[in-house]
Amino acid sequence: MKNQITNALSDFFFEYETPRQVLVRNRRVGVVCRLIQLGVLAYIIGWVFIYEKGYQSTDTAVSSVFTKMKGVGYTNVSGSERVWDVADYVFPPQGDSSFVVMTNYIITEGQKMGKCPELKGKHNCNSDSDCEGGSFKRQMTGVCVEGTKTCEVLAWCPVEDDHNIPDPPLLMSAENYTLFIKNSVTFPLFGVTRSNLVEGIDADYISKCLHDPKKAPLCPIFRLGDIVKLSGFSFETIARVGGAIGIVVDWTCNLDVDVKHCKPQYNFHGLYGNPAETDKARASVGYNFRYAKHYMEDRIQKRTLLKVFGIRFDIIVQSLARKFDIIPTLTAIGSGVGIFGVATVVCDLVLLYLLPKREFYKNMKFKYTDTHTQQDSESLGLDTSVYYTLDANARQAQGTDQSNDPDSEAGSTETEVSKK
Template sequence: MTRMKSKITSALADFFFEYETPRQVLVRNRRVGVVCRLIQLGVLGYIIGWVFIYEKGYQSTDTAVSSVFTKMKGVGYTNVSGTERVWDVADYVFPPQGDASFVVMTNYIVTESQQMGKCPELPGTHNCTSDGDCEGGSHKRTGHGQMTGVCVNATKTCEVLAWCPVEDDHTIPDPPLLMSAENYTLFIKNSITFPLFGVTRSNLVEGIDGGYISKCLHDPVTAPLCPIFKLGDIVRLSGFSFETIAKVGGAIGIVVDWTCNLDANVKHCKPQYNFHGLYGNPAEPDKAKASVGYNFRYAEHYMENKTQKRTLFKVFGIRLDIIVQSLARKFDIIPTLTAIGSGVGIFGVATVVCDLVLLYLLPKREFYKNMKFKYTDIQKPVSSNVKWTFKKKGKTGAQELLSRSEHQ
């Protein structure tokens, strides 16, 4: 028992009070030394330059929760066939609630006094020579209503049940009817919150007050923080021609970029505005122009002589999408230690490469192998036979050790 206790005590002492370290061999070789230092310098440059400076490996990151409010201002005037009309925000913005995605009307085709009834389709893709060409109860993909099965001889087109007269949108007004939209202004109000860091910011940053907003107009150079944008400038900065996009419509993305380093003062966290054309550009080759343009239809319904009628508008407009992208960074000890630890681990590459050069490529590789590795032979254990002799003692069956002899 005492012997077992001594062994346990010795094992615990060895475990707690001894330290093992690998044996190192100092090799004086210029080639290996240069290779080792070059690799270490490369790893050090990677850690400092890429991990810490470029990738900001010492900081944690967070993206923002965002809210956008918009407001358009401006008035347009048209005179179509002697009919004068003034268009305000309630007429040319869809939807009018100030969402982050909306359309500003710049051109339109109007079809007045439509009522439900039967009338011929437009000539062109719906031509017919007999009633057999017009299958009753069906409709064509580009048609305006359901075919009645009658071919109208006067127009050589199929008769349809639809809102009559059917819309003729083959001729788009040129120049656009609402070219005055170029001078409309857009106000963007954006609020963001970085929940991880507890930071809330608005694009109405320090220095942007009511007096400044009342007279400023956004310019990338002279007024980059002004939240009021001229529609013509937005189109120009996105790469479009206003006259072209106003004629057929288009889509533009306004990117509000919040890239912030919160290790500095929070007042330096300011937005940057960028503008991009979406869904094609009129300057692109003809094959890409199929995606150019943006339009939709809406109708104004009314009653006339107890008959329901409508005025149909095919609206060409500029769709504006307000896109908020954000990334905030701030020092954090956890990613810092992780980056340092991974960098220290990469330093082991130098040891591996230098060992390969030392042990397999140099002329004196056998000498270096003998210096680096210690070879030992396994000793055969000395066999022993132990013979025990026992003697039964009394009725209790207890055994008593009498003698022991060893044999080699």
């Protein structure tokens, strides 16, 4: 028992097992194998390393965005002239990455809290019984006003009339407003910080430049009309009822080269809908909200209500930095080497199941042992390898032909005997 345990441990620690290989000379199988290996090699080099940059590690940026609008608008509604500056037409005024620029509006001045008739066409009535409280969105007083045949409401009076949207938009001058974007990004993994005010973008350049995708792609000052045009829409159409536009600042950087080549790209996407689609086909058109300015007059609280139609701008920072790293490189190479095993699997399937001589190849690839053979060797007190050597020599002496017995061990037996 002790010797058996010692032999087992010795075999485990001091022996090396290697798989048996069979060299098959077959043109079709050889061509299939090389084509598969060539395809795997093309995948590893072309897709993994060149396209997917599998030899690099990646990181996304921590970003901050600051915006600033410039421009003055002018309106003349029913002889009432007014100038609109940034404080009037930008909501909210803090310079966030998401803001609205007013392009059209409906104004209702001098509203005060009280009782007044609803607009004609809304909440029509013939008697007070038609104006029961809680029947409509506004707070009803239960009175039907004879002059208008509408219900009396408790609200800010006079009530807003937003049926007719000004056309053309009142603030078409917004097309010439300018937007300044200041963006900073940091890639924590690589310790790299960049700003969209890259090398060459100084105060003198900014005071003169205007963004153009071809002539001035790095200029951070944008004309609103150009932004809308680049997003695929008509400014007049989107300015009338409002809309939404996404400005994407794309930082895709290869940090294996000089960091000065890490520069932003600006893209514009209309979030208003499909430019080819007519407004009548849309379920909800435009973008609007209400804004009130409260004041006191003769100790009575009043307000000026504006229904604002505008363009909502969402500035989205998109980032991806890459740099060489030995760990993903080795991982990509290891996975690629593993995929080379596909060629062996496919060729084995062809050899063992598709070719006419599949039984011959199967006998060459696999060795079979019978239980009675092992018992015979043990009864003679011989080692198994010696028994197989003697058995093979006996079969060879009897005229066994290797071409008729694909599993013949004559060649290997001769090598084994010569070594001994």
